[in-house]
Amino acid sequence: MKSKFMLAALAGTALVATSALAEDVTLTVESWRNDDLTLWQDKIIPAFEAAHPGIKVKFTPSAPTEYNAVLNSKLDAGSAGDLITCRPFDASLALYEAGHLAALDDMDAMSNFSDVAKSAWQTDDGSASFCVPMASVIHGFIYNKEAFEELGLEVPATEDEFFAALEKIKEDGTYIPMAMGTNDQWEAATMGYNNIGPNYWKGEEGRKALLAGEQKLTDEQWVAPFETLAKWADYLGDGYEAQTYPDSQNLFTLGRAAIYPAGSWEISGFNTQADFEMGAFKAPVKSAGDTCYISDHTDIGIGMNASTEHPEAAKAFLTWVASPEFADIFGNALPGFFPLSNAPVELDDPLAKEFVSWRGECESTIRSTYQILSRGTPNLENETWGASAAAIKGTETPEALGAKLQSGLETWYEPQQ
Amino acid sequence: MQKPRIRWHIALFLAPAVLIYTSVMIFPLFNTLRLALFQEVDQERVYVGLENFRTLFFDPIWSEQFWNALGNNFWFFLVHMLVQNPIGIALAALLSHPRLRFAALYRSAIFIPTILSFVIVGFAWKLILSPIWGIAPSMLDAVGLKSLFAPWLGKEEYALTTLALISVWQFVGIPMMLIYAALLSIPEEMLEAGEIDGVTGMAAFWKIKLPLILPSIGIISILTFVGNFNAFDLIYASQGALAGPDFSTDILGTFMYRTFFGFQLQLGDPHMGSAIAGAMFAIILVGVCLYLFGIQTRMRRYQL
Numbered sequence: 001m002k003s004k005f006m007l008a009a010l011a012g013t014a015l016v017a018t019s020a021l022a023e024d025v026t027l028t029v030e031s032w033r034n035d036d037l038t039l040w041q042d043k044i045i046p047a048f049e050a051a052h053p054g055i056k057v058k059f060t061p062s063a064p065t066e067y068n069a070v071l072n073s074k075l076d077a078g079s080a081g082d083l084i085t086c087r088p089f090d091a092s093l094a095l096y097e098a099g100h101l102a103a104l105d106d107m108d109a110m111s112n113f114s115d116v117a118k119s120a121w122q123t124d125d126g127s128a129s130f131c132v133p134m135a136s137v138i139h140g141f142i143y144n145k146e147a148f149e150e151l152g153l154e155v156p157a158t159e160d161e162f163f164a165a166l167e168k169i170k171e172d173g174t175y176i177p178m179a180m181g182t183n184d185q186w187e188a189a190t191m192g193y194n195n196i197g198p199n200y201w202k203g204e205e206g207r208k209a210l211l212a213g214e215q216k217l218t219d220e221q222w223v224a225p226f227e228t229l230a231k232w233a234d235y236l237g238d239g240y241e242a243q244t245y246p247d248s249q250n251l252f253t254l255g256r257a258a259i260y261p262a263g264s265w266e267i268s269g270f271n272t273q274a275d276f277e278m279g280a281f282k283a284p285v286k287s288a289g290d291t292c293y294i295s296d297h298t299d300i301g302i303g304m305n306a307s308t309e310h311p312e313a314a315k316a317f318l319t320w321v322a323s324p325e326f327a328d329i330f331g332n333a334l335p336g337f338f339p340l341s342n343a344p345v346e347l348d349d350p351l352a353k354e355f356v357s358w359r360g361e362c363e364s365t366i367r368s369t370y371q372i373l374s375r376g377t378p379n380l381e382n383e384t385w386g387a388s389a390a391a392i393k394g395t396e397t398p399e400a401l402g403a404k405l406q407s408g409l410e411t412w413y414e415p416q417q
Numbered sequence: 418m419q420k421p422r423i424r425w426h427i428a429l430f431l432a433p434a435v436l437i438y439t440s441v442m443i444f445p446l447f448n449t450l451r452l453a454l455f456q457e458v459d460q461e462r463v464y465v466g467l468e469n470f471r472t473l474f475f476d477p478i479w480s481e482q483f484w485n486a487l488g489n490n491f492w493f494f495l496v497h498m499l500v501q502n503p504i505g506i507a508l509a510a511l512l513s514h515p516r517l518r519f520a521a522l523y524r525s526a527i528f529i530p531t532i533l534s535f536v537i538v539g540f541a542w543k544l545i546l547s548p549i550w551g552i553a554p555s556m557l558d559a560v561g562l563k564s565l566f567a568p569w570l571g572k573e574e575y576a577l578t579t580l581a582l583i584s585v586w587q588f589v590g591i592p593m594m595l596i597y598a599a600l601l602s603i604p605e606e607m608l609e610a611g612e613i614d615g616v617t618g619m620a621a622f623w624k625i626k627l628p629l630i631l632p633s634i635g636i637i638s639i640l641t642f643v644g645n646f647n648a649f650d651l652i653y654a655s656q657g658a659l660a661g662p663d664f665s666t667d668i669l670g671t672f673m674y675r676t677f678f679g680f681q682l683q684l685g686d687p688h689m690g691s692a693i694a695g696a697m698f699a700i701i702l703v704g705v706c707l708y709l710f711g712i713q714t715r716m717r718r719y720q721l
């Protein structure tokens with residue numbers, strides 16, 4: 001008799017528990033940012049849940065290299081989360097075209113973002129947006145302030161000043177002028193070509209013209225960055241050909257190199273590694289007073305699974321992600337990943353502040369090879385890696401590299417044919 | 418007349434191996450070959466026959482990469498054949514010398530790299546050869562030969578050979594062990610008989626031992642061939658999927674991986690990737706058949 005009562009009591013509590021859960025909507029977030037797990041659990045989710053009673057959020061990241069594959073199979077099986085962290089450009093576009101991501105154009109909060117910010121998660125014609133932009137990374141150069149003071153160097157603003165500074169560091173000999181290697185190839189393209197390039201092809205103007213087929217990669221403005229890169233070789237460390245990305249990071253944070261061609265994602269790592277003061281300067285312009293262009297590359301967005309059971313709650317979350325409150329939490333917790341919304345965000349990290357201040361002075365653009373142009377074979381982004389490394393090493397002339405990239409692009413990209 | 422009994426126990430004993438091998442090896446192999454005959458058009462898989470192979474061999478963009486990878490693969494194999502196997506044989510000959518002391522120690526020391534993971538070997542050698550932190554430049558400096566140092570892994574002209582030599586360092590223990598075993602199986606009387614006829618020292622090696630270990634050398638060659646044309650790990654671990662600098666270390670394995678799984682902004686193309694895998698399979702199959710029917714059957718064997 002007693003046991004029967006216990007059973008009934010247990011069943012009763014179980015029922016109560018499930019009904020309590022049923023009132024709350026639980027949203028699951030798919031992401032590759034497992035580095036950010038604590039940030040989500042300690043800051044983002046509590047802040048959201050406090051403002052939105054009745055909605056619970058679960059952040060379930062997977063390993064970055066496996067994310068695309070895992071997500072695709074989950075979506076196909078119908079077991080993916082309600083919210084999906086979006087890779088920029090084609091990976092997410094493919095998900096939208098396959099009907100896995102919902103269009104978000106009817107969300108008012110999307111007007112908080114500029115067109116450049118939204119471009120990474122739009123259809124080619126810009127007619128539909130499917131992810132809320134979360135963060136971008138900005139390119140520039142990080143320098144060792146103490147080394148600059150020691151050698152009496154000014155922060156270079158023009159290209160001549162830039163090379164004069166490098167020459168002076170080299171003559172002095174205490175520091176390696178610039179920490180970069182060509183072994184991993186991508187630094188040469190990402191922190192080299194796409195870092196300094198926007199000043200030559202005038203940012204969005206050139207990038208759009210290339211997409212439209214009005215400019216070619218053999219044009220002066222697309223070849224000139226390779227010519228400048230070729231001049232870098234003299235100022236890189238001994239044996240830079242076999243220097244890897246971690247080598248370069250270590251050379252700089254150990255204080256052995258004076259300048260580091262960077263992406264802003266390095267900031268938090270460098271802050272913990274380096275025990276000297278660091279500053280940052282943007283890619284130098286040709287002559288003083290020229291309009292400057294920076295690579296402010298869209299990197300993370302978040303969208304809604306088209307087959308979610310809680311579209312209203314998911315939209316509430318996305319609207320909140322588009323709000324200044326989220327931008328403030330995210331921008332300060334991850335210095336170097338800059339929120340993309342138009343609302344100004346007060347950042348605490350001095351180095352991150354310096355990077356983000358360029359948005360006010362310069363025109364923003366994204367990496368030239370990312371939208372549409374890396375869709376075919378040969379893949380323009382991967383080709384640019386090789387070409388940038390070859391430009392620095394001087395194994396091919398800038399003109400030949402431009403011609404090679406152009407002929408590769410022409411084989412599959414119609415506007416360029 | 419009594420009907421021959423069906424011997425069920427044979428099937429029963431074979432079954433576990435056959436079933437497991439079929440499900441994890443034979444089926445995936447043929448399924449991969451089948452995958453190579455399809456292509457994805459507008460999210461749907463369509464049968465395209467040998468179109469992928471035509472693209473691979475005749476489209477200038479693909480064929481350039483394919484021949485580059487194949488050429489690199491042959492060079493990789495050649496370095497192994499010219500360096501690894503002769504050194505392995507020489508080491509085995511030294512080790513089997515009856516008056517060598519500490520033979521067991523040398524044997525283990527030389528064999529140990531073989532059991533290390535590719536990732537460890539690739540990483541360790543990358544550090545040794547690093548122009549910044551490596552010990553290679555400072556060691557050369559100590560003997561006044563600093564000028565000979567170059568960032569080998571970063572130069573198009575040296576990178577592949579350097580990696581091949583690293584692989585030789587890792588695997589030289591295998592031919593050494595196989596030849597060593599073969600040398601030990603040569604009966605003492607035979608060498609003594611040779612001695613009576615005046616064949617001693619080096620001549621004994623060339624005239625008596627070498628012909629007797631020739632079948633083992635053949636097996637080693639074919640193992641090297643199969644291993645090298647399937648190689649991938651070392652290049653991937655040390656140079657990444659783009660097999661830099663400028664594809665100079667790209668071999669069929671890395672080319673297949675890059676195509677199949679995609680890389681950075683390049684989305685994976687399982688169908689073209691399978692076509693490359695099919696080509697690799699064909700190359701290895703042809704190589705092994707050439708050996709088996711062309712060389713193995715004609716090799717003279719001696720009854721010991």
